[in-house]
Amino acid sequence: MTFGTEIPTRCRAVACIALRRGAEGxxxxxxxRADGPMAGVWTQVTGGIEPGETAAQAAARELAEETGLVPEAFYSAxxxxxxxxxxxxCIEVVPLFLAKVTPGAKVILDGEHTDWEWVSIEAAQARVPHHGHRVALDAVRHTFVEREPPEWLRVERYTGGP
Incomplete structure (x- = not known):
């Protein structure tokens, strides 16, 4: 059996979930989101990878630009x-990163967003529009909330961060 043309796969964006311990867990x-086709939609930090950046560097930069947050620990999810x-x-591939932040960390929004909120993983799953985002939140729960994440997922050395 012969198959036709291949559909290209590319990775040009990243996502980052900021996680903290709140009063309820x-x-x-x-x-x-402020503008465009996603205006009014709740999402995690996302953004493009700039020339010369690694995916981890892009995720750390986007976290800082969009929220002003500096993580106490930064991981590949x-x-x-x-x-x-x-x-x-094409098939888009978007690596997910996780930023652990302190409970009192102050969020400072950029112009891409109109509001922010800290919510439980279950509440976030009810709000995010994409199936992949809901699955990502499950991965975060299993890897970072229900247990201590393995040390080999830490990526600070690749970002120049903490």
Whole structure:
């Protein structure tokens, strides 16, 4: 059997979930998009990878730009989102990172967002629009909330961060 043309796969964006311990347990940060087709939608930190950046560097930069947060620990979440992009006829692969932040860390929004909120993982899953985001939140719960994450997932040495 012969198959036709391959659909390209590309990775040009990253996602980062900020996680803290709240009064009721683990909380993740959601951001409300300001403009474009996603205006009014709640998501985690996302953004493009700039030329010369690693995925981990891009995630750390986007976290700082979009929220002003500096993590006390920064990890690869060990999970990637992937989906078909019909506009470009390709499979997009988006690595997920996790930033552990202190409970009192102050969020400072950039112009890409109009609001932010710390919510439980379950509440976040009810708000985020994409299936991949909900699955990512499950991965975060299993790897970072229900147990201590393995040390080999730490990526600070790749970001120039903490």
């Amino acid at each position: 683990a909380e993740v940060l959601l951001l409300k 060990g999970w990637v989102d992937h989906f078909y992009n019909p506009a470009d006829d």
